Amino acid sequence: MSEQLRKAIEPKSDQLNVDDFIAVPAVTVTIKAIDFVSDGKGLRTRITVEEFDRYYMPSKGMTRVITSAWGDDEQKWIGEKLVLYRDPSVNYKGETIGGIRISHMTGLDAERKEFDITQNRGSRKKHVVYRLQTELQPYPVEKFERLLPQWEAAINAGKMTHDEVIARAESVAIVSDEQKERIRELGNQQEREGV
Helix, strand or coil, X not given: CCHHHHHHHCCCCCECCHHHHCCCCEEEEEEEEEEEEXXXXXXXXXXXXXXXXXXXXXXXXXXXXXXXXXXXXXXXHCCCEEEEEEECCCEECCEECCEEEEEEECCCCCCEEEXXXXXXXXXXXXXXXXXXXXXXXXXXXXXXXXXXXXXXXXXXXXXXXXXXXXXXXXXXXXXXXXXXXXXXXXXXXXHHCCC
């Protein structure tokens, strides 16, 4: 797939969405700025992150988790880190569509914290978040091997480039030169053979 075609079919969105997390199970982001935008029904939190040129727009539930953990002065959130992941069980208006959740955060006062988040009217659910260690560890070999086919599928479908896969992998762990080379070798076999 050409770069032009990939750009032609990519979604026109200025925010991270759940489909961005299909090929990469989790992404660590660093908060750069916070502001608020109207969605026609009220204000939504819009978080600018250092790692992407798109915003993270947390749901109300995830915004409450962040506020509970870091306090209600949003300017103090700047510099903190979140690990975001795709939760396929998230419901919206009675339909299971998936959503972006937080699994880890810096600045927690415990290794593990439970937060109550609203599922729908009158229904609440526990959401567990773990303390994020700020020093990255090498990418686990077993996890890397397990994700290679998913990354290759995303590259072949034009959803991600090799460099995007590497960048996302590096946001959660240290990726060795050998692992980067293996990622760069992923893709359509015919293209690699020059067919």
